Amino acid sequence: MRSFNGLYFFLSCNLIKEVILVKEKTSHTAAEAKEAQPAAKTAKTVKTAKTVKTAKTTETKRRTSRKGTGSSGRAAGSRRGSTRKPAQGKTQRRTAKPHAHQNHKEEAVVENAVVTAGKEAETRQPRTRGRKSSRPKLRIIPLGGLGEIGKNMTVFEYGDEIVVLDAGLAFPEEDLLGIDIVIPDFTYLIENKEKVKAIVITHGHEDHIGSLSYLLREVNAPVYATKLTIGLIEGKLEEAHIKGDLNVVHPGDEFRIGAFKIGFFHVCHSIPGACGIYFRTPVGTVVHTGDFKFDNNPVDGEPMDIYKIAELGHKGVLALLADSTNATRPGSTPSESVIVDSLHEQVAKARGRIILATFASNVSRIQMAMDAAMAFDRKVCVFGRSMVNVVKIARELGYLKVPDSLLIDPEELSRYSDNRLMILTTGSQGEPMAGLSRMATGSHRQVQIHAGDTVIISASPIPGNEIGVGRTIDALMKLGAHVVSSENAKVHVSGHGAREDLKAMLALVKPKFFIPVHGEYRMLCSHKELAIGLGIPKDHVFVGENGSVFELTNRSCHEAGKVTAGPVYVDGLGVGDVGNIVIRDRQQLSNDGMVIVVIALEKNSNQVAAGPDIVSRGFVYVRDSEDMMSGATDRVEMLLDRMASEGVTEWSQIKTQIRDTLGRYFYEKTKRRPMILPIIQEVR
């Protein structure tokens, strides 16, 4: 293994060098081209001719390939037809082979596109003489993941075709009260439904697959991803009772969707089957890294496909979109495997039970934990619905290698002594409803924490979750547990590359244009600086935001307006029905409580028949505030008298006045702003 790694690194270093050399050559050529500008006109003609020629070649090639398969288009179509038979009530999964997509419809689309492009070139030539090619531009539109960690989604659009990359969710921050998850606003995709030809997914983390079931409700398109990712998606869609056209892709596969030639290449991350994805488009190749880090000793044994990345860079990449999560961190992110030793050490030291919490989707970490349990003769019991799910799917698909004898059911826990047990659970982020938090608060049905337990939190808090995690740790310690976290031991490493990893990626891909993605604003900016430091011109690097439209030709990239984008809140079964106003109300209620003013008015005279009665909740302790509350009643009475004498009878006006008067009064007295809810009843 070691010698293999040596070779691997030697080769990668050489590749990097080679690519850098190539880049130098390219820039030289670019400079030459600039000098030779007067000849541009000739170059243009040549180029147009070349475009048409390439188009023709494609056409011929496709025809040949049809001939080559020895079957007519109809036969190919019917073959596909049979594989496409809708599975009833169940999601269907197919293995995507490159040729499987060369069906009738798509071919027709491509040929049409070629013909249209040709025609356009013919008709538009006189008008656009001396201008650039009349081909459509490639549009790249991030709908999520910019200026935030979470809900990743990027749109690639060329002509009438859209391919969507990732459909993730974000977990709500603390101030989004009652919100379960946040998903991207995909209005743009709903408005362009017919254009969406495919959804490609880089890997199975929630911030990349979590909103897919919501997207598929609105947009019907086939989904492409590697085996484990498809497995995880399948589970989610079944839960949501949604059918999907799911297709398994193998890293290294390349297939055509309309004008796009799409390829997957393996990257290292904290989940197996993670990929970067490239799009060969008529204007050039665009590479999206997905989440990645360079890991020379990956736990799942599969190294990064540096060869493919370098090859792409060697042939020329128009634009790169790359993970910026750790762009502010110096150095390189250590390999997942550095945790192995420290996990073993912790397990060896523990005298009682071990409770290990991590992300449900961190399959690599789960594998390491189980390996450590096995090494020290402990049985493993898995808790938390999502983790049980992931373990099941990952085992079925061969990504998690664990013997049956290692795992036990919760009912069997009592059969083993504490030092023979490891409990795996969710809740590493302090989420109140997840396993670890319930154990910490004593509300878990099967596991009660007691002195002697060792709790290992093998994750670092996502920004915003620090308080929740801290609270959980406090509670665990109060119950007598020994808590190990990344603060006092090496039990977690990031799945995202730090600055040196990012530099290596940029050096390998050598893109003409660079768009940092997957990060908060400062991370994107830091990634931008880094790229500029590596020689990418300043005006070739773009820090955008969700909804930014980037338009690319084979030689230019610029921001061209915006489309609708933003967060959509999911609360229970409601998607998007909770907007900012509702959130503001919830925040006000949770901060300062509520005051209700009930008044009964006589129907015709508008005289006060009863009240005002003032009731409050979550505002003040009423028994200690009787004076203030009777003062409030007086104010309302005075206000009602005044309005009656002024002849004010509009209820809405009466309500507004009550709200204003009481709002001012309570703020003077308490410096709080409770929600004030006047209720007027009519009596005869």
Ligand SMILES: [Zn+2]
């Ligand atoms: Zn990820």
Ligand SMILES: [Zn+2]
């Ligand atoms: Zn991610």
